[in-house]
Amino acid sequence: MNIAGPVSAMTLAERARRAAKVAAEFADQVDTEGRFPREGMDALKAERLMGVMIRPELGGEAASMTEIADLCAILGQACASTAMTYAMHQIQIASLADYAVGSAWHEAFLKRICDEQLLIASATSEAGIGGNLRNSICAVDLDGETARLEKNATVISYGAMADAIIVTSRRNADAPHSDQIATLFLKEQYSLERTSVWDTLGMRGTCSDGYIFKAEAPAEQILPKPFAEIAAQSMLAVSHLLWGALWYGIAADAVARSQAFVKAAARKSPGQTPPGALRLAEASNLLQQVKANVVAGLKQFEAAKGDADALNAMSFSVAMNNIKVGTSQMILTIINHCMLICGIAAYKNGTPFSLGRHLRDAHSAQLMISNDRILGNTSTMLLVNKQDTSLLG
Amino acid sequence: MNSTIRELLSKHGGLPIAVDKLADADDLYEAGLSSFASVQLMLALEEEFDVEFPENLLNRKSFSSIVSIADALSQITDDRQVA
Ligand SMILES: Cc1cc2nc3c(=O)[nH]c(=O)nc-3n(C[C@H](O)[C@H](O)[C@H](O)COP(=O)(O)OP(=O)(O)OC[C@H]3O[C@@H](n4cnc5c(N)ncnc54)[C@H](O)[C@@H]3O)c2cc1C
Numbered sequence: 143m144n145i146a147g148p149v150s151a152m153t154l155a156e157r158a159r160r161a162a163k164v165a166a167e168f169a170d171q172v173d174t175e176g177r178f179p180r181e182g183m184d185a186l187k188a189e190r191l192m193g194v195m196i197r198p199e200l201g202g203e204a205a206s207m208t209e210i211a212d213l214c215a216i217l218g219q220a221c222a223s224t225a226m227t228y229a230m231h232q233i234q235i236a237s238l239a240d241y242a243v244g245s246a247w248h249e250a251f252l253k254r255i256c257d258e259q260l261l262i263a264s265a266t267s268e269a270g271i272g273g274n275l276r277n278s279i280c281a282v283d284l285d286g287e288t289a290r291l292e293k294n295a296t297v298i299s300y301g302a303m304a305d306a307i308i309v310t311s312r313r314n315a316d317a318p319h320s321d322q323i324a325t326l327f328l329k330e331q332y333s334l335e336r337t338s339v340w341d342t343l344g345m346r347g348t349c350s351d352g353y354i355f356k357a358e359a360p361a362e363q364i365l366p367k368p369f370a371e372i373a374a375q376s377m378l379a380v381s382h383l384l385w386g387a388l389w390y391g392i393a394a395d396a397v398a399r400s401q402a403f404v405k406a407a408a409r410k411s412p413g414q415t416p417p418g419a420l421r422l423a424e425a426s427n428l429l430q431q432v433k434a435n436v437v438a439g440l441k442q443f444e445a446a447k448g449d450a451d452a453l454n455a456m457s458f459s460v461a462m463n464n465i466k467v468g469t470s471q472m473i474l475t476i477i478n479h480c481m482l483i484c485g486i487a488a489y490k491n492g493t494p495f496s497l498g499r500h501l502r503d504a505h506s507a508q509l510m511i512s513n514d515r516i517l518g519n520t521s522t523m524l525l526v527n528k529q530d531t532s533l534l535g
Numbered sequence: 536m537n538s539t540i541r542e543l544l545s546k547h548g549g550l551p552i553a554v555d556k557l558a559d560a561d562d563l564y565e566a567g568l569s570s571f572a573s574v575q576l577m578l579a580l581e582e583e584f585d586v587e588f589p590e591n592l593l594n595r596k597s598f599s600s601i602v603s604i605a606d607a608l609s610q611i612t613d614d615r616q617v618a
Contacts, residue, residue: 276569276570313565317565318550318551318565318566318567319567320564320567320568320569321564321565321566321567368564368565370564370595371595374595450596451591451594451596454594454595454596455590455591455593455594456590456593456594457590457593519570519571522570522571522574523570523574525574525578526574526577526578526581526588526593527590527593528589528590528593530590
């Protein structure tokens with residue numbers, strides 16, 4: 143590890159906890175105002191956590207996906223918008239770090255991410271396509287060594303705050319919708335014309351406005367691997383695992399709040415079990431299932447990592463899809479239990495037991511790539527996939 | 536074998552171009568094969584050749600070209616003869 147200053151002696155998790163403390167302080171304000179979680183993100187940069195997944199030769203710390211997931215879970219307990227921003231940034235880095243190996247331009251950029259603690263956004267969603275990641279309407283226009291692209295991007299989280307955006311498109315104007323590439327565009331190479339404002343129920347701090355994205359850049363900034371490969375082997379799995387980890391964080395904080403509520407009630411009337419205690423036990427049981435689901439997925443991912451056949455296997459996609467659908471549904475049940483435990487104290491804003499923000503943030507999980515769409519894909523795969531009935535395999 | 540694969544590909548592949556415009560080694564995903572269509576194609580191949588694709592061949596690579604589909608199929612039928 144070659145980082146200087148006070149962060150070098152601490153573990154990644156300790157550094158994330160320091161940043162999470164800052165993020166937690168501003169979480170309600172970020173939510174109320176629907177503004178970018180600047181303080182939390184600045185704290186993550188101050189802890190030098192933006193490029194930790196990158197190889198040490200390029201200035202990173204070679205953090206594993208499991209470690210990154212742990213950081214997302216820590217942040218999720220503090221401020222879901224900060225956690226989601228961090229997670230989405232890391233998803234982009236995972237694609238770059240593993241699928242642009244040997245591309246001098248991209249490797250130099252990875253080094254810049256570490257040196258300058260840059261923030262990377264993603265534009266996959268497109269008007270007319272919705273959440274179908276593996277389809278694009280827009281196409282890159284290659285003119286000699288210059289790539290031009292215009293995209294009607296319906297949702298780009300922290301688009302206005304990012305230093306670069308990775309944008310999916312068709313390979314060229316003649317390519318079918320599924321023949322996609324991903325291109326990294328730098329802030330100074332694109333313009334964003336805002337078409338919609340992110341005034342939502344939850345995840346308000348992600349500032350996921352819609353934009354007409356217009357860019358021009360040297361063609362070498364196109365990721366060398368086809369996007370189909372990046373999506374299948376990295377982006378889908380990494381998204382589901384890191385999202386699952388931060389969603390776990392949201393639910394874990396809700397359970398922590400309701401446990402504090404039950405404890406306070408128990409202290410007030412010694413000898414009597416508070417009415418919420420049983421439901422807390424149930425919530426704790428469900429939370430453990432979410433955790434086990436994510437941890438098992440991380441284990442499977444780490445085992446498959448670097449093995450294209452294992453990452454491409456249908457059984458692997460089915461498992462990752464199941465993690466996404468399962469965790470996104472379960473956290474809502476858990477937070478609802480916590481609501482019942484804390485009652486009005488949870489329903490009201492501004493109490494130590496408030497859960498409105500948690501519940502609203504958690505509701506994004508089943509829509510962020512629609513669960514119905516994911517279940518549809520899984521059901522197609524199950525037409526041919528052989529079920530692995532072993533407990534450990 | 537390749538002509539049967541081509542026939543099933545044109546029926547189930549949902550490709551935006553005619554299958555006879557494709558060479559055996561051309562990348563089917565680049566030609567527009569979706570993952571949904573690849574599963575439909577796989578089911579049709581299983582039915583036609585009376586085989587079942589094993590787990591280790593259920594991946595993108597097996598369906599990336601007519602050649603690779605043929606390879607996968609002959610691998611399955613070879614295994615069956617050995618067994
Ligand atoms: C917090 C947050 C941040 C986001 N950030 C980004 C970002 O940075 N970049 C980005 O590109 N996108 C981002 N997205 C968008 C996201 O990835 C999806 O594109 C989006 O959530 C899907 O939107 P939709 O519901 O309109 O789309 P659709 O996928 O079009 O779905 C609309 C509805 O149709 C139904 N439906 C559609 N297709 C099917 C199908 N095949 N089977 C079954 N049902 C179907 C679904 O039930 C769904 O309710 C973000 C979303 C959220 C919530």
